[in-house]
Amino acid sequence: MPKPIPPTIRFVSPSKSVEALQAAAAPVAAFARELEYRDWLTAHSHERGQLLYAVDGVMQVRTSQGVWIVPPLRALWVPPNVAHAIRMLTRVSMRTLYIDPARAPALGARxxxxxxxxxxxxxxxxxxQEPVDYAADSRGGxxxxxxxxxxxxAPAIPVEIxxxxxxxxxxxxxxxxxxxGRQFVLADWAGIAGASERTVIRLFPRETGLQFRHWVQQVHLSEALVRxxxxxxxxxVAQALGYKSQSAFSNMFRRALNEAPTRYLQREEKLRVAPGRPPSQ
Structure with a gap:
């Protein structure tokens, strides 16, 4: 698992109360936690699957397989026993679920x-608002x-790093x-690693399953969803990510997600003002 340690990071252990939720009789258990910018939940796993969700704030989730950026209005399904670390990119109001995977087979094993x-x-x-041990025929059930x-x-978003x-x-x-959004050509990036361009081009598909430019595109899409x-x-957004024009960015976004970013932004604005949406921190 990637282990970069940004300056001023604060390592935070997973809450012990979460362990009790793994043995809950109910198929779905909910948990709330407030976390600060640069908090890092150290690598851990759960017996249950986890729906990582925040009503406010942005999280970066890392496993041995990949990285996901999770903004509000999105959630990450983490299957049972998958080790993951979570870095808070802003203050985060986490509202997460622990789910019996047998009751949610459609969520899958990835x-x-x-x-x-x-x-x-x-x-x-x-x-x-319900007790953890709610009965099946109760409001909680x-x-x-x-x-x-x-x-x-729930639709899946084809964005993964x-x-x-x-x-x-x-x-x-x-x-x-x-x-x-850094404006580097491949030779510049290769220089950071002390490798040749040829080596980078050869290794990226073998290591990630993606060509280098397609891998960068996934990073751009993740950042675009947050912004x-x-x-x-x-x-x-296009300018921040280094695109020469808004149309170039829009074409990339549309090809990847089958939706224009302008329409995506309109949907986001409607959801942000929907009843019950908490104000941004």
């Missing part, structure tokens, strides 16, 4: 970034059942993650 509907968000908040129903139909093992590629990937979710105009 990490996936999911859309969170207004209904699902409100159901998560509602379950937090009905809310839990509705959560599983919503999750079964696969992670290499080769130390030279790791150095390049960390540098790009820290500054996605659009907070209301940044499309032109501002």
């Amino acid at each position: 990490c996936r970034l999911l859309e969170v509907s207004v209904l699902l968000r409100e159901l998560i908040l509602a379950l937090l 009905h809310v839990g059942a509705l959560i599983l129903s919503e999750l079964a139909r 696969p992670w290499p093992n080769d130390r030279r590629l790791v150095a390049i990937c960390e540098a790009i993650l820290e500054d996605p 659009l979710s907070r209301g940044d105009p499309v032109g501002v």
Whole structure:
């Protein structure tokens, strides 16, 4: 698993109260926690699957397989027993679920970034008001059942940053993650790792399954989702990510996600003002 340590980072241990939730009789258990910017939840895993969600704030989640950036209105499904570390890129109001995987087979055995509907968000908040040991025929039981129903139909977002093992590629990937809009050509990135361009081109598909430019595109998409979710105009996002024009960025976004960024931004704005949406920190 990647192990960069940014300055002023504060390592935080997973809450001990989460351990009790793994043995809950109910199929879905909810948990809330407030975390600060640069808090880092050290690598850990759970017996249950976890829906990592925050009503406010942005998280970076790392496993041995990849990195995901999780903004509000999105959630990351982490299957049971998958070790993951979580870095807070802002203050985060985490509202997460622990789910019996047998009751949610559609979520699968791989990490996936999911859309969170207004209904699902409100159901998560509602379950937090219920006791952990709620009965199946109680309000908590009905809310839990509705959560599983919503999750079964939640659209997956095809954005994932696969992670290499080769130390030279790791150095390049960390540098790009820290500054996605940096205007470097391949030779510049290769120089960071002390490798040749040829070596980088050869190793990236073997280590990540993606060509270098496609890997960078996944980073750009992840950053774009975060910026659009907070209301940044499309032109501002394109410029921040180093695109020569808004149309070049829009074409890349549309090809990858089958949706224009302007339409995506409009949907985000509607969701941000939906009833029950907490104000941004």
